[in-house]
Amino acid sequence: MTVIKVADMHCEKCVERITKLLTEEGLDFSVNLADKTVTINGCQHCVKTALEALDDLGFEGLIE
């Protein structure tokens, strides 16, 4: 389980965008707006995919 900090996640719209794209990528994940985090349940490859997806969404993800 890897927690990624997404500092620019501000609103429900951000959550919606992240959820949509990570779902499309087939990842097992959860998004927490209060903590501004995305938790990935999977291998390093999944984390890499998630970071790339976040980058495509305009977010900078940092592994905690």
Add this chain to the structure above:
Amino acid sequence: MITQKYVIKGMTCAACSSAVERVTRKIDGVLESNVNLTTGFMTITYEESKVTSEAIIKKVDRAGFHAELYEEEKKDDDKEDDVRKMRYRLICNIILAIPLLYICLGHMVPITLPFPAFMDMHKAPLVFAIIQLALTIVILINGRKFYLVGFKSLFKGNPNMDSLVAIGTGSAFVYSLVMTAMIPSNPANAHNLYYESAAVVVTLVMLGKYLEGRSKNKTSEAVRKLMELAPDKAIVVRNGEQREVPIEQVGLGEIMLIKPGSRIPLDGIVLSGSTSVDESMLTGESIPVEKTIGDEVIGGSVNYNGAITAQVTHVGSDTTLAKIVKMMEDAQGKKAPISKVADTVAGYFVPVVIGIAVVAAIIWAVLGYEITFILTIFVSVLVIACPCALGLATPTAIMVGTGLGAKHGILIKSGEALEISHKVNAVVLDKTGTITQGKPAVTNIVSHEISGEELLGLAASCEQVSEHPLGNAIVEEAKEQGIKIREVTEFQSITGQGIQAKVNGKTYYIGNKKLCEKKNIDFGEYEEEATVLANKGQTPMFVSLEGKAIGIVAVADTLKETSAEAIRKIKGLGIEVYMLTGDNKLTADYIGQKVDVDHVLAEVLPNDKASIVEQLQEEGKCVMMVGDGINDAPALVQADVGVAIGNGSDIAIDSGDIVLMKSDLRDVYKAIKLSKATIRNIKQNLFWAFFYNACGLPLAAGLLYAINGMLLSPMIGGFAMSLSSVCVVSNALRLRRTNLD
């Protein structure tokens, strides 16, 4: 390298616009990308060799938004192009219709007109017909839109004005075509041609459509101009450094630096410095507002003379300017097109006429009459019911009415505005610049020590180098009275309070109470007098010398000479008059009482003006809003009729349905009176149009033939139709003699 504009959909907050910027800036070949959350636009500059439009759209879409290439400018060009094409077609038709009318009707006039023998109706009937046919075909091709739209609507069971034009002129044309084909066997058929009816009706209706298209083309300019008020960039202080950044990148709570002479980028609260700000876009108030620490500043307003720093309180769609833009867009969207009487009538008229023609033809067929007789009856009914007069009834009266308005300096942007104005039962007047002059003037001079003239001379001498509007008012008044202005030395402006200046070696202070208190000046008996003046809506300025007040010069926005008379006249029409102002209640009541309005609405925030108009509309009132400022624009659009004062802002003028060229409220009364006269005229015209049809239709259907054997030929039908048109046009022209005073 190319710069393009995209519409971005799905953005809800500043984080969204930042995300779009980030993802697009990362594309290899993109040099710059700026997203405006308020307008929803992204402006992007990229190298065409490396990036494609599709790649940008794909990237934005992947980020969870939707991007579309902005084509508004192209659309605007297309609209203008359409109107240009309409004009060419119209001119072409007018040029062709003149010889056509000459050929068709030339032989009917009492005097002999020169006419070439080769196309004489009697000597060469076929050539006579073919020339008319050729001219008419070109005219009808130019007006093909009526046939395409008209028949389509008809077949869908929803006939409109175009259907009437199409079926009426189409029948006349087809009948004439059949008659032309029959000329070789019977030359007398040359008398049965109605090409000119078809051509003239199409040309006249095209003229109406062209005028309508031209006025429609001017919409949405007001919103664009409003958006241009907001600067693209702001200077923000980050980590102690000043940086110029695109406005979309400025966040809530950031500190912005606003230099003198620049526009304030976003709404905020002043943290340091003091200045005068022109907030006319927001308040309509031409007098600059003094701003100091703790005061609110509004994005889009102009900072005059002092550098200030302010903390951003609203960004994006929350700014006052963005809200005004949104209100205008909403109001424009909400504005329903007014009743299209002619189309509604056409909805019943066309099926009824076709029904009468068919029923008449069947009856005569059942009675055993020949096909030519039946065809004559059928076409006579359709031709006599050709909607020429019906179609002309409204546009001609409106054309004459708008022309008469223009003669009086009342520019009416659409026939709709002229139509609605007659229903108006509430007129809402903005105070500043509409009821009042909108610029300060000296209203009172009080001094117990020296003469008023001397005091004004002294004050004007001190203020002559001042750039403040209140100071300018004093100098102007002195010049007007021919008072000598002396040399001033050591002039100093004290922002928000007044001035200090040396005249004849003596130091004078001119300014408000705050200045006097700061300089420990003794008000003496002037304090009380200043309060009385302030209660009358005036701004008293103390003139003091050597620590003692020596008089007061009061300045105020004065009433226009004609305002009271205009309001009395408007009330005389049974219309309620409202005065709307951001001023305090005391000042507003004083002005309201002077001009005798029915209702005074004071301390109204600019954003609320449109809501007040909406509220009155909800109460069932038909509202005319009169204003001159940018801040009036949403209310002007919201109102049933918006009247902009001609010397007001461009945005107000664009938003108004009616523009008054003179800054005279009496023209509002004239506009309403003109509207009432025009509507009366339209009703008369419609009566005549229906009267002719009501009389003509039974005759065309063969009623007289059944009684005394007389058959109304299509030619007589065409003549009756023309007569009804002449009647309608003549009646409309009568409108020119209307007295509007």
